[in-house]
Amino acid sequence: MVICVYGKKLTITDIANMAQVAKSTVSRYLNGGPVSAKTREKINKVVTENNYQPNTFAQSLKQKVNHTIGVIVPRLDSSAQVEMLRGLDDANENDTFLIVNTYQSTKRELAAIEKLRTQNVGGLIVLTANLNDELRNALTEFDAPVVVQGQEELNFHRVVMNDLQAGTVVGEFAASLHPQNTLLLKIDETMDWAIGHDCFLNIRKKLSTSKVTVVDSKFSIAEAKVAAQQAMQSQNFDLIIGATDRITIGALQAGLATGQNAQYIGFGRSDLSTTVTPNLTSFEYDFYQTGKKIYELFCTVRDTNPSNTIRTVLDGELVVRDSTEK
Numbered sequence: 597m598v599i600c601v602y603g604k605k606l607t608i609t610d611i612a613n614m615a616q617v618a619k620s621t622v623s624r625y626l627n628g629g630p631v632s633a634k635t636r637e638k639i640n641k642v643v644t645e646n647n648y649q650p651n652t653f654a655q656s657l658k659q660k661v662n663h664t665i666g667v668i669v670p671r672l673d674s675s676a677q678v679e680m681l682r683g684l685d686d687a688n689e690n691d692t693f694l695i696v697n698t699y700q701s702t703k704r705e706l707a708a709i710e711k712l713r714t715q716n717v718g719g720l721i722v723l724t725a726n727l728n729d730e731l732r733n734a735l736t737e738f739d740a741p742v743v744v745q746g747q748e749e750l751n752f753h754r755v756v757m758n759d760l761q762a763g764t765v766v767g768e769f770a771a772s773l774h775p776q777n778t779l780l781l782k783i784d785e786t787m788d789w790a791i792g793h794d795c796f797l798n799i800r801k802k803l804s805t806s807k808v809t810v811v812d813s814k815f816s817i818a819e820a821k822v823a824a825q826q827a828m829q830s831q832n833f834d835l836i837i838g839a840t841d842r843i844t845i846g847a848l849q850a851g852l853a854t855g856q857n858a859q860y861i862g863f864g865r866s867d868l869s870t871t872v873t874p875n876l877t878s879f880e881y882d883f884y885q886t887g888k889k890i891y892e893l894f895c896t897v898r899d900t901n902p903s904n905t906i907r908t909v910l911d912g913e914l915v916v917r918d919s920t921e922k
């Protein structure tokens with residue numbers, strides 16, 4: 597039996613009003629499309645209680661894959677993220693990407709998620725620095741597949757770099773240089789947990805016999821140079837490790853200006869590491885291939901709608917160059 601609302605057959609609009617969701621969300625639910633677990637539960641309750649019977653013929657006409665994907669990027673001045681976007685684009689055959697740069701602003705990111713939701717995109721790829729509770733809630737409620745890159749978010753399908761392993765490799769190599777006084781230039785953990793915390797956790801453990809000074813920096817070369825110069829005013833360092841190649845190059849410039857006789861190690865994979873003098877020793881990830889892996893994971897999630905979250909972990913390698921030679 598079909599229950600009627602106000603004397604007529606229950607419609608999609610009625611279900612949307614009763615479940616307090618968008619009409620398009622109900623349509624995706626009925627057509628077998630991606631809907632968050634919480635939203636699906638609300639709609640399912642209304643449908644079950646009212647014994648709603650959809651028009652299966654109309655459904656068969658409407659079922660198709662939405663090939664527009666929203667891609668949220670925190671900053672486009674990052675060579676790593678540009679390379680990931682290149683990998684995404686190269687792996688893509690049938691999809692259209694809507695790329696939004698949020699300038700590392702939570703407010704902009706929330707606005708982007710809402711804007712892309714109203715445009716009924718077929719899913720989201722989020723290249724993220726850090727997710728707070730507001731962003732987690734917004735992504736959880738997003739009624740389409742979501743894949744996150746960069747952070748160990750247990751409730752989301754994700755592609756992460758093996759930063760703890762990277763820290764171990766760099767830390768062991770750094771310890772083999774037998775430094776007496778080390779400067780670590782990192783990013784504030786609240787801005788980027790992976791770069792600000794995970795990369796440096798095992799480095800500090802491996803350098804337990806060295807004096808270590810930790811300074812927070814920003815991502816730009818100029819700001820890193822200023823942060824390093826401030827530390828160098830009162831100390832001489834024989835080893836300097838930066839959270840990114842850009843940060844390490846800023847420190848290298850500061851070291852040359854202040855007469856530091858130091859060795860330098862960075863993180864990343866960019867032309868910068870081989871264009872500066874001395875060439876920079878760096879722990880490198882293949883960000884181009886990372887972009888391909890992100891797209892591959894997104895397609896898997898979209899096509900199979902897995903019940904459990906999928907985690908893809910990518911390793912890197914330490915490339916030793918002139919900056920750690922005496």
